[in-house]
Amino acid sequence: MAIATINPFTGRTEQEFEPHDETEVDRRIAEAHAAFGALRATTFAQRAEWMRAAARLLEADAPQLARIITIEMGRPIKAARAEVLKCAKGLRYYADHAEEFLAPQPLADPSAVGASSAGTRYAPIGVVLAVMPWNYPLWQVLRFAGPALMAGNTGLLKHASNVPQAALYLGTLFERAGFPVGAFHTLLIPAADVERVLRDPRVKAATLTGSEPAGRSLAAIAGSEVKHVVLELGGSDPFVVMASADVARAASVAVTARNQNNGQSCIAAKRFIVHTDVYDEFTRLFTAGVAALAVGDPLEETTDVGPVATESGRDELEGQVADAVAKGATVLTGGVVPDRDGWFYEPTVLADVTPGMRLFLEEAFGPVATVYRVGDREEAARIANGTTFGLSSSVWTTDAEEEDWFVRNLDVGAVFVNGMTASYPELPFGGVKDSGVGRELAAAGIREFCNLQTVWKA
């Protein structure tokens, strides 16, 4: 794939970028490696000062950055602005908490191990490679970079090929904020060049957010090099609505949960599993809400849903829906590619989806929802757990016993009760099954790329 800004609203290529050649990649790895030597010697207080400066730069650049996000991947401008501000908040969170998360942990009774003192400390490990997706071009990167740099690591970013302007901005942000040159570099390289970077002995670990095949490929290479990886992969999150739920509220939140970011969020609710007692009411309200979304130019403040980010992504959705319809699914709204420029797909709700249809198991990465009628909570959990994914989930019920039952019985990285899934700097984020390994955010996230060093003194 060419490294280029191709505006999904028009389908036109706005700017192409020359990939970095081997010499340039090597130079950047060397700088990141050298920067590690400098950064690990700094204090948390110094790094926090630079991190807060980076947050201020993001806020100052927010209008220009939001426009880059919208033009490169089609996110509605109001949501793009919110993404920039969320990033600034995330960086400040780690500026405030990194030292506490990485504080040494002494053993209460060192005599039990024959020592005068013993315990653990967290040490940075070096250069970490981040392979990132286009769907939240800033947030996905900065939720890795903030904790990594606060821990004293340095980073190399291989961003998705369709968001090069965001990648270039991020590649200079931390240097502008005061961090040593090379503390966080962008590599403009195609996916095929990731292997060479990951096998470089100066690169100690990797994180990838993206599709399952990309994750498997990166993990296989890292495994052969005995390097640690964090993988944040796909999801087909269930949104379960039980009979006692506030159905009107659930239906209203469901519209946002499915269609946020033009339906292209790993943690978007994708499968709506509804108790038969409230199925008709929920489906009517949900379908009406989806049909009422304002689809259009993502630079317009009033737009709710813009185009899908890539032509191939739009074609994939079209194929998934066509497959379901050919096998008997019912289109409640949408289900078509609108007759207009750009890579739009009409926000869609499908019912009567059955095993054997692609959408029963596959992730729909765009504004396409499927609804399922279930008779009880066991059936709801069976469908919810019935894909290879296990990222997050949302459960709607006012029965406290039922809330706990779902928390215990869903095989997922997170359960949100009576609310939609979101990522917060304060809460760990990650999945089980094919949705990935490891965690980002909170204390768990910063510790992923640290050496938990045991120290024993006689």
Ligand code: NAP
């Ligand atoms: P993708 O095709 O896997 O791309 C993600 C990144 O991986 C890009 O930088 C891409 O580079 C690179 N890449 C692709 N194949 C690779 C390979 N074989 N080796 C190394 N790098 C490779 O994913 P996407 O289509 O952009 O993103 C959508 C997917 O990401 C969805 O499945 C979504 O659910 C998932 N996602 C997960 C999370 C999470 O936190 N769990 C968050 C956001 C998105 P190129 O662009 O150059 O191909």
